Amino acid sequence: MMTVTHTICPSCSVGCGINLITKDKKVVGTYPYKRHPVNQGKNCLRGREYFKILGEETRLTTPLIKKGNLVDSDWEEVLNLAAVKIRSYKGDEIGIIASGNCTNEECEILKKFADALEVGKIGYNNHNFPKFDFETGTLDDLEKSQFILVIGNILKDNPLLGRRIILARENGAGIIAADYPEKTTTGINADEYVQIKSIREFLDNIGSEVQSKLDEHSTIVVGKLDQKEELDDLYKIASKSNSKLIPVMDDCNSRGAMNIVPALDTDDLKVLVESVKLLYVVGDDPVSYTAESFKGLDFLITQSPTINNTTLLSDVVLPGACWAEKSGSFTNSTGNTQKIQQIVPVAGDAQDDVVIIQKIAEKLDIKL
The missing domain is CATH 3.40.50.740 (Rossmann fold)
Structure with a gap:
């Protein structure tokens, strides 16, 4: 008999809900968790396939x-x-x-x-992300934004967070993206893409066009930093303009x-x-x-x-x-702590x- 059990996807720090399908105490697939508030039933390809790590040849099962x-x-x-x-x-x-x-x-x-x-x-x-204790923007804030500044390739690296950016764009939000490569997925979906040499240089020379758009209806999403001090500079920019700030880190917790x-x-x-x-x-x-x-x-x-x-x-x-072999909790990038539960026995x-x-x-x- 197959069983479907809810858990939290660990493939990045967005904190999407996902259902695991188990049969004979083994995970055999995934199924969307339709009511989860973070990803609203959607999962990226990486999230859908992350369960495969449980059965990979690289698993350690013996001391x-x-x-x-x-x-x-x-x-x-x-x-x-x-x-x-x-x-x-x-x-x-x-x-x-x-x-x-x-x-x-x-x-x-x-x-x-x-x-x-x-x-x-x-x-x-x-x-490169330092400890911070300020209140970040929420996913709902992001979706309701009238202007979004994105640093990094969020649509590629964090697709379900990127989905909120796309929904905001469909509701009329303006988007400016900044990153190193000549072309990025986020840049292609932005109104303007700024190719930069460094985040430090971009912050030191942030243009009047960007500054004029940042206000209480704006969100800054940062998915990469060159130096940890840059987050403090972004926080100052967000605070001065009353914008929301969402740092998006690599790991699930x-x-x-x-x-x-x-x-x-x-x-x-x-x-x-x-x-x-x-x-x-x-x-x-x-x-x-x-x-x-x-x-x-x-x-x-x-x-x-x-x-x-x-x-x-x-x-x-x-x-x-x-x-999926242990219980505990993860706290995602926007500060939401969610429980996970053991779904299958620990291997070997x-x-x-x-x-x-x-x-x-x-x-x-x-x-x-």
Whole structure:
């Protein structure tokens, strides 16, 4: 018998609702969730196919340990080794990297774990977006806007957010888009496309035409930053003109994670890795963007649902649960927190990420 269960799509930070179709405890497809307020029954191709990650060959289902090469192990061996190694270093010699794909609950327990070990070097890659606490515009604000300034290729990268921009255009909104390439999907659908060399240059020389259109009926949507300081400049522009501002980040829980652990850019993470001897990575693949930084590490522990560049370099690999195999919550880019639930069993011998962190803590006699 097939079952349809509602959840939240993790393919980007928009927070679309999606239904998963399961048969014999396996996800076999998706079905639109018609009443969801974010995407109103629509899902992009990436969202519709994201369930396939659950069955990909790159899934990690067994603990691994380095004995020359990475070999299959068992939970007792890997947890004991991880605990022994963590215990052998001081708090300032340990680093922890989380992910914007971790649930709020995973970030919370990881922060408690870091605090118990007196580890201050903790954060996650938020791709040049800094922590912010201002009230963002909503999707309804965007759809009702009379003018929209878009930085980045939102229609390609975040199609269901882009749909709100198209609906606003159909209602008469003017759209100006700015990005680097000669042509973008968003630019093609805008009234004017501004090809820029850098976001900094664009903000420093923002034209009178754009400024004259920004008012309380306008929304600024930013899907990329070159430097994290640029978000503060955009916030000042929005505040001065009474416009709404919607930052659109990469990962499904980028907004939620920043309320719990520090939001870092690649340079910040490079400094973190190079300043520690033991690194514990949960849900991310930092070797893919700062491989040179790992040369000075003594020991690397990685917790991940899939094989990646970081797991391949690790001394201990802890197979975590994948989306749809765990419960928790994500907070989307506009600040809306939504629950997810476990729909299918965790694959193989993998375990829930919160449970793994708790088990390491127990080995260290830490109460979380």
